Amino acid sequence: MHLLLLWAVAGLLRSTLACTAPEAVDVAIVGGGLAGLSAAVQLAAANKSVMVIEARDRVGGRVLNVELPNGGIIEAGAEFIGPTQDRVISLAAELGLGTFATYNTGENVLWHNGTRLTYSTAGPDVAPPIDTLSLIQLATALAELNSMALEINASAPWTHPRAVEWDSMTFGSWLDNATPLQSARFLFDVATTSIFAAEPRDLSLLYTLAYIAAAGNETTPGTFERLTATAGGAQDRRVTGGTQLLAVRLAERLGMEHISLSTPVRHIKRIDEGYKVTADGLALRAKQVVIAMSPPLAARIDYEPILPAIRDQLTQRLPMGSMGKAVALYDTPFWRDDGLNGQAASDTGIVRSTFDSSPEDGSYGAMLGFIAADQMRKFDAKSEDEIKAEVVKDFVNYFGPKAASPTSWVIQRWDNEKFSRGGPVAFAPPGVLTQHGPALQQGFEGIHFAGTESAPYWIGYMDGAIRSGERVAKEVLETS
Amino acid sequence: MHLLLLWAVAGLLRSTLACTAPEAVDVAIVGGGLAGLSAAVQLAAANKSVMVIEARDRVGGRVLNVELPNGGIIEAGAEFIGPTQDRVISLAAELGLGTFATYNTGENVLWHNGTRLTYSTAGPDVAPPIDTLSLIQLATALAELNSMALEINASAPWTHPRAVEWDSMTFGSWLDNATPLQSARFLFDVATTSIFAAEPRDLSLLYTLAYIAAAGNETTPGTFERLTATAGGAQDRRVTGGTQLLAVRLAERLGMEHISLSTPVRHIKRIDEGYKVTADGLALRAKQVVIAMSPPLAARIDYEPILPAIRDQLTQRLPMGSMGKAVALYDTPFWRDDGLNGQAASDTGIVRSTFDSSPEDGSYGAMLGFIAADQMRKFDAKSEDEIKAEVVKDFVNYFGPKAASPTSWVIQRWDNEKFSRGGPVAFAPPGVLTQHGPALQQGFEGIHFAGTESAPYWIGYMDGAIRSGERVAKEVLETS
Incomplete structure (x- = not known):
């Protein structure tokens, strides 16, 4: 009984401290x-x-290092930084953190209609290998998006004269009209799901334009390409030791x-x-x-x-986007030897966008696949093994049979994280x-x-x- | 100290009871x-x-009676019931509650482009007084909505073959195309904000169709008109004593x-x-x-x-819609003497839809104005007096100068209710x-x-x- 009383007194004091005189x-x-x-x-x-x-x-x-048994790290959340991201760049410098260029040497992979093509993004000829009409639609739509975004104040997009009009439709409805050809449209779909972890149908057009407008700084206007690009874009560099x-x-x-x-x-x-x-x-x-x-x-x-x-x-x-990252680890970044930069875009599969997430010294290989929007929702309740099986199929499609045998994995599902319930960002549907x-x-x-x-x-x-x-x-x- | 100890023991016992052996x-x-x-x-x-x-x-x-000093009640939340709402009808009967027809005798008011018109909804000629081309657009759009809704399983709209297509656009985008004439469109806008407390731009087309499909029962398909109608529709009857x-x-x-x-x-x-x-x-x-x-x-x-x-x-x-009800009380339902049924539809003002909410015996007058969607959001942070001043202007426009002097008011803002934060219903934007x-x-x-x-x-x-x-x-x- 004495012990009980002591406990009770201690509890009383604790609760008194907590309830009536909390720290200020x-x-x-x-x-x-x-x-x-x-x-x-x-x-x-x-x-x-x-x-x-x-x-x-x-x-x-939403920034998280996962430590690997080999001493390396994988960034399970935000990973890349790039030009005009002045504050994160200067903060990294202030904090004594180095940065290095995201691996970007070699060709991109395009998986489209069940066929694998590769193409270079270096030099003046940066077009993906799709038919000319689709390319024209793609370029015209991009130019129009950038032109609309240029007029928008990213901090107050609702002040634009056409704000209500643009906030009354989905980005998907706008794309239905601007890119009726599937070969043009699917590239926007891939880009949209990779950027927002939402489908074009989920997003307000005005919100999409504001997000593009925000992909710059006080002196450099935002562009859609700065969101999607590796070199010179949002995926330009990485932080040594992990973000x-x-x-x-x-x-x-x-x-x-x-x-x-x-x-x-x-x-x-x-x-x-x-x-x-x-x-x-x-x-x-x-x-x-x-x-x-x-x-x-x-x-x-x-x-x-x-x-x-x-x-x-x-x-x-x-709402939060629906977002996961699947990183397959290999003894080497073998795709580099095949002349590939590790970046794929695809119109099918659980993973529709990939990046080379290997460490700066390339001492082992890390292939990052984004699982986004509809694809993530399909697998939110499935097991990690089911996800790995699907991801590896895609990686083999994009990078060949060597991708079939990862040594280990990092799977991060933000939708299932109690204190995130999605990622990477909360987006705005129409009208908001x-x-x-x-x-x-x-x-x-x-x-x-x-x-x-x-x-x-x-x-x-x-x-x-x-x-x-x-x-x-x-x-x-x-x-x- | 003894007293403290006693408190502490009591607290311990209470918390023990609460934490380890709660009621089952x-x-x-x-x-x-x-x-x-x-x-x-x-x-x-x-x-x-x-x-x-x-x-x-x-x-x-979301169902709430507000008692008036005169002994009457005003329903600050859900108010009306109608045909095919079998469960609420039979529950009212089971619980011994009477019902009565919503007052619906006389002409409707249409406030449009700053002009007041009245028209009858009785008999075969039920068309609102708008130009013929707009009427045709209105009728065609209504028929098309009902036809699409007819194909939809309200409990599982996502199973429809065109579900993704219809869930990829806002109802507003669909209306932009179906009702380009403002005189047709504004009637959909009024109906939409009154039904959903959301603007057409806020809603998925698929969700709108599902909501229409749900405005019926196992044997009677839902229609848009059943949502909007008084006699024969969702506003058909009221519950004696309040819902x-x-x-x-x-x-x-x-x-x-x-x-x-x-x-x-x-x-x-x-x-x-x-x-x-x-x-x-x-x-x-x-x-x-x-x-x-x-x-x-x-x-x-x-x-x-x-x-x-x-x-x-x-x-x-x-998200919840943005919803309020403003009820102005008068000594008599004076509009009845002027041959009006108390129902107005308007393209301007804080109140765009009204109903006669007087008691069954008409012993005093109660004019209900819905404040919905954009209009409610404009006034969520304003005072009740500011709201009353705006509402009364609209009521005078719709029902004449006698509306200028209510004896009292009931103002209910569901957006500001802690355990509602909006009303009447949580709606689905595109993609959901x-x-x-x-x-x-x-x-x-x-x-x-x-x-x-x-x-x-x-x-x-x-x-x-x-x-x-x-x-x-x-x-x-x-x-x-």
Whole structure:
């Protein structure tokens, strides 16, 4: 009985401490991905006390290194960086992280109508091997998309005079009209699913244009090609040691004492001096709160008082894409010897887009296949073995029989991750941006919103996450 | 100190009771709306022990009576019932509730291009007063919609051969093509916003067709007109005493000891014998669980283990419409004396669709204006006075100067309701039904899904909610 009493007293004291006098900080930051960590570092540098509250047992969010038995790493989440992604490039440099060019030597593979073709993307002749009429449709559609995107303010696409018109149709409907030839259309389908992990039918045309517009910076307009390209595009370079080091080193810079792991936030309640933030096993008071999460997961926190309708309904309207990465490991990057750069585009199969994810020194081979949108949904509930069997069929189609025998695998299904439930980004179906778009960035009475979805440039990318964190830090400082 | 110890021991005992030996039932039903209550009554009748766990301090969900100082009531949520809504009709009879015809005598008002016209909907000449070419477009488009809907299985629209095609475009894109004349189009816009509280641009064409197909029953195919019509349609009749009595009497039949109010469910965890359901101030064990909530709010519960990706991503992809009702009360239903039935359709204003919501005896006047979709979103953050000022302008346009002086108001904004965050129904943008639709109804390891969104007929209506509750009860009994 004495022991019970002691336990009870200890429990009482603990709960008293937790419930009535929680730790106080200037800013609570919900989410320890690149957005939250970037905000935290900026705020700490401005002498604000911060606490980053993360649901997972690690930092990084949608950025994740998987360690291999051979000592290497595979990036199971965001992997590539490229020109105009100024903030992630300078952050890598600040944090002492090297970068290297994504392997891009040799020919691309095109798998189309059951036939394998290879073609070079070097030099002036960069066209994929499809018929001339389809090529013309492809080029015309690309030019038109880029031209529309050029007029768009990526931070406020709803201000464009034709915003409602463009937000009233799917990107798929636009493509139905612009690229009726299947040989042109399928290349857009591959590109769309690889970029958004959503089908063209899922996306608002306006959102697609805004995403293209965001694939640049203050001085360089975004283009569709910058999203799809390896050299000179979003897949241009990689980070030595893996992209999660960006998050890990940011966390170290901040100090792990300012980060609480394995503490999913459940409740954010207005109190006199700001907010009380309650997570599993943690409660603290904060003058201001930063929500650095994807909108659909941010909706799962209980806010008291409730958030404005424009924000709540936004979070109901931006779903995560359906996304996985399958990486097959081989003793060598054998495709290089066959004159291939490891990049394939396909109109069939579970994997419709691939990249060479081998380490910088090429000491072993890593073939990355994106499993996206409809393909991922088909396999969300299947076993890893079933996925591997399908992926390997595709890899053999694209890279020959040597692809049949990987030594090991990394399979990452973001749809099945509790604290992601999809990836790489929450996208907008028609009607959302024009009505609810402003609530992506707009704070509300001391609650501020970050996350790559709310970025001014490179929405959906690590660069956008960092930009959003820096924007929100500025916002917090201006209002505190 | 003794007192502290006593408290501590009491707290320990309480938490021990709550955490390790919660009450046990056969079925926990999350949500005390018509779906949850219907399921509960059926299950109790089959000798299952049940507990309905409701977040609000009342039953009824999206069905709500507001009592007036004069003793009358206004239905702030679902209000009308009509032919083929067999289950709500027979439930009303079973529960001893009378019904009466919605007031429908006299002419309709059409407010179009700033001009007011009136027209009769009685007799063979039911056409609205628009130009002949527009009328032809309207009739042709209606016929085509009904013809497509006729081919659709409302419970499984994704099985139609053209499902992907129809799910790849918005209803707005389809209308752009079918009704280029504004005088035809605006009538579809008014109808769409009144039915869905969403704009045509928000909706998948396939979803729209499924909703039309669901506006019927096993023997009578659904039509668009049955959704929009008063006499003979979804607005045909009303329930004496108000529709919330359906929920209240169901709850009484079940027994209030089987209903827990003001207990929002936060966590549903798999345990050996089923699930542990934890709400604010309540925990219980259940062999099976019924989630009788709208999908976006069901997503805000923490499930352990996580639900399959197809279900979780469905809940990210079905947002609530944006919906309010403004009811102006007058000493008399004065429009009746002017030969008007109180029904207006308009191409401008905050209110674009009205109904006479006066009591059966016409002892006072109640003019109902729907505030829907874009119009509701404009006013979600405004004051009630600002809304009243706008509504009254519209009512004066439609019904003359006597409308300028209501004696009182009922304003209900579902978007701002914590446990609704929109209304009347969660709708599907393009791409959702074909990929995630099966997860509307499909249970998962003892967790079952009800709610009007998962109904086989009358999706979005009280009838659909009841049908979904009865379906899920059957499912539970079959698997227990």
